Amino acid sequence: MDKVKKIFGGDTRQLGMIFALVALIIFFQIWTGGLTLTPDNVINIFQQNSYILVLAIGMVLVIIAGHIDLSVGSVAAFVGICVAIAMRDWNLSWWMGIILGLAIGALVGAWQGMWTAYVGIPAFIVTLSGMLLFRGANQYVGKSNSVPVSEDFQVIGGGYLPEVGPDTGYNNLTVLIGLLLAVGIVVGSLRSRRALVKLGAEVEEAWVMWVRLGLICAAIIGATLLFGSGRPGTSFPISGIILAVLVLLYGFISNRTVIGRHIYAVGGNRHAAELSGVKSKKVNFLVMMNMSILAALAGMIFVARSTASGPSDGVGWELDAIAAVFIGGAAVTGGVGTVVGSIVGGLVMAVLNNGLQLKGIGADATQMIKGLVLLVAVAFDVYNKSQGRVSLLGMLTRNFRRGGSDDDSAAPPPPSAATETTPVSETIRQSS
Amino acid sequence: MSDPSIPAPGSSGADSTGAAAPAANPPGSVILEMQDITKEFPGVKALSNVSMAVRRGEVHAICGENGAGKSTLMKVLSGVHPAGTYDGEIHFEGHLCEFNNIRDSEHAGIVIIHQELALIPEMSIAENIFLGNETAKSGVINWLSTRVKARELLARVGLEEEPDTKIRDIGVGKQQLVEIAKALSKDVKLLILDEPTAALNEGDSQHLLDLIAGLRSKGVTCIMISHKLNEIEQIADSITIIRDGKSIETLRVKEDGVDENRIIRGMVGRDLESRFPDHTPDIGEVFFDVRNWTVRHPSVADRLVAKHSDFFVRRGEIVGFAGLMGAGRTELMRSLFGRSYGTYVEGTILKDGKEVRLRSVADAIDAGLAYVTEDRKTLGLNLLDDIKRTTVSARLSRITHGFVVDEREEYNYAESYRKSLRTKAPNVNEGVSKLSGGNQQKVVLAKWLFTEPDLLILDEPTRGIDVGAKFEIYGIIQRMASEGKGVILVSSELPELIGLSDRIYTIAEGAVTGVLSREEADQESLMRLMTRRTHGGSEATTRESA
Numbered sequence: 001m002d003k004v005k006k007i008f009g010g011d012t013r014q015l016g017m018i019f020a021l022v023a024l025i026i027f028f029q030i031w032t033g034g035l036t037l038t039p040d041n042v043i044n045i046f047q048q049n050s051y052i053l054v055l056a057i058g059m060v061l062v063i064i065a066g067h068i069d070l071s072v073g074s075v076a077a078f079v080g081i082c083v084a085i086a087m088r089d090w091n092l093s094w095w096m097g098i099i100l101g102l103a104i105g106a107l108v109g110a111w112q113g114m115w116t117a118y119v120g121i122p123a124f125i126v127t128l129s130g131m132l133l134f135r136g137a138n139q140y141v142g143k144s145n146s147v148p149v150s151e152d153f154q155v156i157g158g159g160y161l162p163e164v165g166p167d168t169g170y171n172n173l174t175v176l177i178g179l180l181l182a183v184g185i186v187v188g189s190l191r192s193r194r195a196l197v198k199l200g201a202e203v204e205e206a207w208v209m210w211v212r213l214g215l216i217c218a219a220i221i222g223a224t225l226l227f228g229s230g231r232p233g234t235s236f237p238i239s240g241i242i243l244a245v246l247v248l249l250y251g252f253i254s255n256r257t258v259i260g261r262h263i264y265a266v267g268g269n270r271h272a273a274e275l276s277g278v279k280s281k282k283v284n285f286l287v288m289m290n291m292s293i294l295a296a297l298a299g300m301i302f303v304a305r306s307t308a309s310g311p312s313d314g315v316g317w318e319l320d321a322i323a324a325v326f327i328g329g330a331a332v333t334g335g336v337g338t339v340v341g342s343i344v345g346g347l348v349m350a351v352l353n354n355g356l357q358l359k360g361i362g363a364d365a366t367q368m369i370k371g372l373v374l375l376v377a378v379a380f381d382v383y384n385k386s387q388g389r390v391s392l393l394g395m396l397t398r399n400f401r402r403g404g405s406d407d408d409s410a411a412p413p414p415p416s417a418a419t420e421t422t423p424v425s426e427t428i429r430q431s432s
Numbered sequence: 433m434s435d436p437s438i439p440a441p442g443s444s445g446a447d448s449t450g451a452a453a454p455a456a457n458p459p460g461s462v463i464l465e466m467q468d469i470t471k472e473f474p475g476v477k478a479l480s481n482v483s484m485a486v487r488r489g490e491v492h493a494i495c496g497e498n499g500a501g502k503s504t505l506m507k508v509l510s511g512v513h514p515a516g517t518y519d520g521e522i523h524f525e526g527h528l529c530e531f532n533n534i535r536d537s538e539h540a541g542i543v544i545i546h547q548e549l550a551l552i553p554e555m556s557i558a559e560n561i562f563l564g565n566e567t568a569k570s571g572v573i574n575w576l577s578t579r580v581k582a583r584e585l586l587a588r589v590g591l592e593e594e595p596d597t598k599i600r601d602i603g604v605g606k607q608q609l610v611e612i613a614k615a616l617s618k619d620v621k622l623l624i625l626d627e628p629t630a631a632l633n634e635g636d637s638q639h640l641l642d643l644i645a646g647l648r649s650k651g652v653t654c655i656m657i658s659h660k661l662n663e664i665e666q667i668a669d670s671i672t673i674i675r676d677g678k679s680i681e682t683l684r685v686k687e688d689g690v691d692e693n694r695i696i697r698g699m700v701g702r703d704l705e706s707r708f709p710d711h712t713p714d715i716g717e718v719f720f721d722v723r724n725w726t727v728r729h730p731s732v733a734d735r736l737v738a739k740h741s742d743f744f745v746r747r748g749e750i751v752g753f754a755g756l757m758g759a760g761r762t763e764l765m766r767s768l769f770g771r772s773y774g775t776y777v778e779g780t781i782l783k784d785g786k787e788v789r790l791r792s793v794a795d796a797i798d799a800g801l802a803y804v805t806e807d808r809k810t811l812g813l814n815l816l817d818d819i820k821r822t823t824v825s826a827r828l829s830r831i832t833h834g835f836v837v838d839e840r841e842e843y844n845y846a847e848s849y850r851k852s853l854r855t856k857a858p859n860v861n862e863g864v865s866k867l868s869g870g871n872q873q874k875v876v877l878a879k880w881l882f883t884e885p886d887l888l889i890l891d892e893p894t895r896g897i898d899v900g901a902k903f904e905i906y907g908i909i910q911r912m913a914s915e916g917k918g919v920i921l922v923s924s925e926l927p928e929l930i931g932l933s934d935r936i937y938t939i940a941e942g943a944v945t946g947v948l949s950r951e952e953a954d955q956e957s958l959m960r961l962m963t964r965r966t967h968g969g970s971e972a973t974t975r976e977s978a
Contacts, residue, residue, distance in 0.1 A: 195840060257835045258828050265825060268814035275772060275803065275811055276826040276879070277794040335816040 016380060017328060017344045024348060028355030035358050036351075039230030042223075043237055047158065047305060049350040050239035051076070051298035053343055055321035056328070057250050058294035060342040063325050064254075065287045066267040066334030067116065067123035071130030072321060073314035075292050076299030078134040079104050083300055084147040084309035094153040098300060105296025108134065109289030117284035126288075131318070139311045148308040157304025159238040170228035171235035178224025182217045189213055239301050243343075246294075251339045263287060268335030323370070324349055327377040348373070463488040463653050464622060469508055469520035471501075478504045479518070482679040484672045486622070491644060491654045493668035495661070495699055497898035501677040502657050506624050510544040511537040524622070541621030545611045547630055547896075551599045558582035558595035561614045585613040589643055603758065605636030612643065623647065624655045629663060630896055633756045633924055634959070641667050659898065660925075661692040673698035696899055708931040709903065711910040715934060716747030720887050720918055725779035727767040737763040737774050739943040745887060745918035750909065752933030753922045754958050760942035761922045762806050765889050769803040770796035783886075797826060802885035804876055806892040806922070812876045813864055820846035820860040822875050827883040849878035853908060870901025877908060888912055889920040894928065906932060926955045938962045 028036040035041060055072050062069045083101040086092055092100065108130070115126040161173040168175070189209060196203050227236040254260040265273035266280045274280050298317070303309045328345030330337030349370060356366045464486040471479040479501045486492045496502050507513050509522060511531030522529045524540055531537040534544070551560045558578050567578045582595035591609040593602060599610065608628060615623055625644070629637040641663060644654055658664055664671060671690060673680040680698055683690045721744040729735040737760045745751050755761045766773035768781065770793035780787050783799060790796040796803070805811035813822060823846040824831055831841040846860040855874040857867060864875055873893060880888060890909065894902045909932060913919050923929050929936055936953050938946045938961035946961035 256837050256839070258832055258837065259835065261821070261825065261828060261837065264817070264821075265814055268816040269810070271811045272805075272814050273825075275769075275793060275805055277770075277792075277797045279792070279794070335814065 017341065017348065017377070020377075021344055021348050021351065024351050024355070028351065028358070032355060032358045036355060037226065039226055039228075039234070041354065041358070042226050043160075043230055043234055045350050045354050046240040046243075047237050048354070049346065050157075050237070050243050051302045051305075052317060052320045052324065052350070053243050053346045054246060054294055054298040054301065055317060056324040056342040056346045057246055057339055058291040059318075059321040060325045060328065060330055060337045060339055061250070061254065061263055061287050062123070062291050063322075063330045063332075064267045064334060064337045065263050065284060066270070067284070067288065068322065069112075069123060069127045069288065069291045069295075070318050071112065071127040071134060072291065072295040072298070073317035074131045074134035074138065075105065075108050075295040075314075076302065076317060077138040077309070077311075077314040078108070078141070078299070079296040080299040080303040080309040080313050081138050081142040081147060081311075084149050084303060085141065087149060087153065088147060094150065094155070097149075097153055098156070101296045101300045102293055105293040106289060108296070109292030110285075112292060113285035113288035116288050117281045123288065138313070142309065142311060144311045146308045146310040149303055153300075154304045154307055155238055156242065157239055157301045157306070159304075160233065161235045161238070161241070163233070163235075170225065171230075172228075174228040174236040175224055177236065178220055178228070182220045185216055185220075186213055239305070242297075242301065247339060247343055254339055259283070259286065264335060266334075320349065321346075323374050327374060329381070345377075348377075460490075461488050462486070463525060464509075465523040466505070466509065467521045467523070469505065469518055469522070471504055471508055471513060471518040477677060479508070479677045481520070482674065482677070483520075484679055484682060486653060486655060487670070488653055489648060489651055490669040491648055491656060491667050493664040493671045494655060494657050494674060495664065495671055495695055496674035497699055497900055500674045500699075500898075502674055503626060504677075505674065506544060506626060506655070506657065509537070510534055510542055510624065538618055541619060542624065543615040543618055543620040543622070544624040545608075545615060545626065545628065547627040549604075549607050549611055551607055551610060553600035554598065556596045556598055557586070557593060557602075557610050557613075560599055560610060561585060561595075561617050563614075565618060581617070582613075585616055586610075588616060589613045590639070603636075604631045605633070605639070608632065608636070608640060609643070612647075616647075620652060622653045622655065624657075626657045627659065627896070628656065629658065629660060633758075634926075635756060637663065659896070661695050662927075664695065665690065665692055671695060675699060699899060707903070707927070709907045709910060711914070711932075713750070713934050714748045714914060714916075716749075716916065718744045718746050719784050720745040721782040722768065723780050723782070725764070725768070725781075726777040727763070727774040727779075728777050730774050736777070737942050738767055738779075739941070741779075741939075741942075741944045743937050743944055743947070745920060747916050747918060748913050749934045750913050750919045750921055750932055752929040752936035752953075753920060753939060754926065754929055754936055754962055755922075755939035756962055759939045759962065761939050762891055764939065764942070765803060765891055765920065765922060768796075769793060769801055769889065772796075772803075797883050797885075800884070800886035801889065802826070802880035802883050802887070803889045804873075804880055804891060804893055806895070808869070808872055808876060808896075813872060815865040816863070818861050818863050819850065819855070819857055819867075819875055819878075822864055823849055823860070823878045823882055826879050830882070830884075845882060846878070849882060853878055853881075854904065868898075868901075870897045870905070873897055873901070873905060874908075877905070881912075885917065887918045887920065889922070891922045892924060893921070894923070894925070902928075926958055929958070930954065938964075940964055 025036060055076075059069060059072070079101045082104055083097045086100055087094075087097045112123075112126050112130050115121045116123045161171060161177075163171060163173075165172040193203055193209065227240075252260075254263065262273065262278045262280075262283045265276070265278050266283045270280050299314060302313060306313075324346035325337060325342045326332070326345070327348055328337065328341035328343070330342065352370060352373060353366060356369065361369075462485050465484075467483050469479050469482045470477070482501070482505055484492075484494075494502050494505070504513070508518050511533050514532045515530035522531075524542065527540075529537075529540060531540070537544075552563070555563070561582050562578055567574050567581065579595045586593060586595065586609075589609045589612050591606055591613065593606060599607060602610075608631075612623070628640055628644075632640060637660075644656070645667060648654060656664070656668065665685070668685055671683045671685060673683070673695070675698070683694070683698070688694075723742050725738050725741040726736060727738040729737050741764060743751070753761050753765075763773050767776065768790070770790045772793050781790065782788070788795075788799050790799055790801070809815065814825075817825070820842055824837075824842050828837060831838045831845065843860065849855075850857065850860055853874045855867070855871050855878070857871060864872055867875065877893075888909075893909070894905055897905065906928075909919055909921065921929065921933055930950075930953050933953070934950050936948050936950075936958065937944050938948070938958060940962055945964045948957060948961070
């Protein structure tokens with residue numbers, strides 16, 4: 001187990017979720033008699049869930065900052081209908097529609113951010129209000145009708161990478177992207193390792209890195225071949241590419257940029273952050289605004305995929321997104337969470353949904369199972385904490401336990417008894 | 433071992449009506465005996481074979497550095513760590529005790545008052561006293577008798593407040609008394625106080641110590657954990673010293689003629705040559721000058737928290753600020769630090785002769801100010817973060833290119849500060865929540881030194897920190913001064929102020945009431961200035977150029 005930990009990094013929770021995801025995929029692959037890992041089904045999983053995963057990216061930042069956003073489903077629906085009508089009535093092209101949608105999202109976000117950050121109303125209330133407000137606005141603007149969107153707009157939700165180059169039996173662009181990604185990761189790891197050695201910092205053993213890189217590359221190549229070998233005309237979906245770009249972008253923002261650091265700081269301890277020069281109001285405003293922009297994007301992807309915008313789009317999305325974030329290891333009290341973790345959490349839900357559907361399990365049972373999975377995932381973390389293992393959520397709660405004075409409190413190991421020393425490279429790796 | 437009944441040294445002001453302890457249990461007999469207590473956490477042995485005996489009707493102090501195991505021992509005693517999770521035996525009043533939770537231990541008459549008070553701010557004094565122990569018949573509370581009983585208890589602890597007053601409306605000192613009243617309501621036989629005076633000023637501390645002495649004279653046995661050795665010397669009858677999870681020795685204050693140095697020797701296992709490192713001040717010209725600084729309370733419009741205050745700091749100088757709790761020292765410092773407290777009314781800050789307007793914390797940091805907060809955990813640190821992220825957090829711009837944080841520089845800087853401040857941690861990836869108080873404080877210092885400040889404002893920098901770490905922090909403060917930075921030191925511990933400062937301002941009710949040079953300052957003169965009434969102006973502030 002120690003070796004496994006070394007390969008994947010020290011965070012028990014995230015490790016657990018990745019294993020749960022892999023186990024879940026294997027389980028359904030066997031149970032459905034190989035129907036899970038077919039090109040069509042995997043593409044389907046991505047297309048069906050990309051908008052929830054996009055929401056989860058925004059939601060994890062909101063939750064890290066210590067807030068919640070209940071309005072995302074309504075905002076998505078509102079933006080969807082506005083864009084659909086604008087494109088129909090004003091003959092906007094697909095990209096103008098997208099820009100308009102993002103702009104509306106930004107306005108909605110500014111509205112909610114203003115109330116949350118500058119007036120100081122809890123986000124729970126502001127977005128509960130927004131949930132009603134924008135649901136109503138959707139039905140008002142669209143007169144509770146469905147409005148279809150043009151075919152070139154549909155590409156962002158239902159489109160694929162085009163076929164180019166010689167006929168290899170695979171989609172060439174998909175294969176190319178997969179290879180570039182694999183090479184990029186290997187080169188990146190080697191470079192950061194070399195830099196660390198130069199600094200004289202501790203680095204992990206070489207075999208650990210190579211095993212990890214091997215596993216990652218195998219997974220990427222496997223996925224590439226899976227996506228690339230579907231029915232002619234299908235390949236890696238456009239919505240998947242949008243998602244991948246967002247994951248990389250927001251993963252980077254959350255770890256490596258000033259604003260990202262400030263989000264964690266505000267969520268972890270707002271007063272300490274303010275006394276360190278962080279403008280917490282601005283951070284809260286931006287986080288709420290960003291959420292609505294991503295909700296707008298999610299709404300447009302959904303409309304594009306379902307070819308029309310309707311009055312009941314986006315109902316219940318906020319709960320799916322929040323569940324994904326918490327399964328992915330975020331803490332209700334803020335300050336903890338990762339973009340990648342939330343995506344993994346969202347995928348666990350997605351695979352579960354899909355597998356149960358393939359087996360023809362009804363929506364009633366599916367919902368009950370999903371509810372229990374959420375509970376078990378968080379219980380796993382609470383259990384880990386009570387066992388005194390290292391976990392982020394555990395660190396959090398330990399410090400708020402009653403009477404936990406910092407001098408001789410429960411179990412801070414003396415510095416000499418070296419606790420699990422995570423090599424520097426681990427943390428740096430996690431941030432990319 | 434015969435023992436004369438112990439007089440209460442220092443119980444001068446307490447009302448000792450002198451109800452003697454029950455005759456069957458003569459004072460001096462052993463009330464509590466802990467034998468070979470061993471407690472292990474995953475990977476750490478927090479206590480190993482700790483033994484101690486507490487005699488009836490005494491104040492028994494437990495001393496030890498942070499992390500020595502004092503609090504863990506008290507958690508074992510009070511049932512927070514239930515029987516079976518530790519080895520060894522506890523005998524209380526002659527019975528073997530196996531407590532499964534706090535309720536069990538309270539039932540036996542052992543009540544613990546934690547350092548962080550467990551009171552609910554929005555509830556009244558009476559409600560808090562009887563919380564979990566309500567005067568009720570089949571679940572319905574009898575408010576009349578609750579209030580009557582609460583009033584009696586408040587009289588016993590000498591607190592003149594109505595039982596209906598909300599906890600949030602009274603100060604920390606009074607809250608501490610409410611905690612004691614709550615303990616008394618449970619027919620306490622053994623009262624455990626964990627750092628009871630840590631958050632109190634001198635006056636409130638003295639009142640509390642008198643109260644403890646009064647309780648002793650009525651037969652209540654006390655165990656007291658404290659870092660304030662002068663208080664221990666004043667009130668304790670016996671002292672058990674714990675070091676590295678082992679009980680080192682038990683001293684009888686009277687018989688053994690114990691003084692502070694003796695205690696320190698036991699705690700650290702060596703003599704501390706001096707309480708303060710050697711330092712020769714090298715003082716330059718005035719570079720930070722505050723004039724007529726006036727600030728209003730954030731919510732109470734007609735209340736001034738800083739009144740026309742004038743003071744200055746010279747390069748290389750350590751300037752102390754003395755004041756009683758509530759005098760407005762923290763408020764003054766925070767209002768200077770980018771107006772992070774209160775509403776600015778008037779006043780100017782001159783830095784290097786030029787007026788600077790610091791409208792936000794970011795402005796203040798840019799202007800070369802750094803402020804180490806009084807309350808490490810709620811204001812100073814994000815306990816979820818690790819050392820390296822904390823170190824760079826107050827001035828990320830130093831290691832960013834565009835908006836991107838350079839993680840290699842981050843690691844390098846954090847590591848170099850860790851080494852130069854000698855923070856005890858395996859590496860800078862360690863979470864700050866895992867560090868001891870002293871090391872957490874070093875991380876906070878590193879965070880502010882990283883901003884390369886000219887003026888370092890330290891608000892209670894050694895609160896809750898053990899003797900060894902204090903000495904090191906004193907050294908760091910002096911090093912900063914030697915590098916030509918100005919240091920403002922706010923502290924409630926007068927010996928610390930006197931030992932470190934080159935000059936000391938006194939503050940009362942938000943106004944500067946005086947300034948003393950190093951030679952003039954002693955506890956008495958400071959106390960006199962700290963309690964001086966102000967007459968609405970700053971006429972007491974005499975600028976002296978020494």
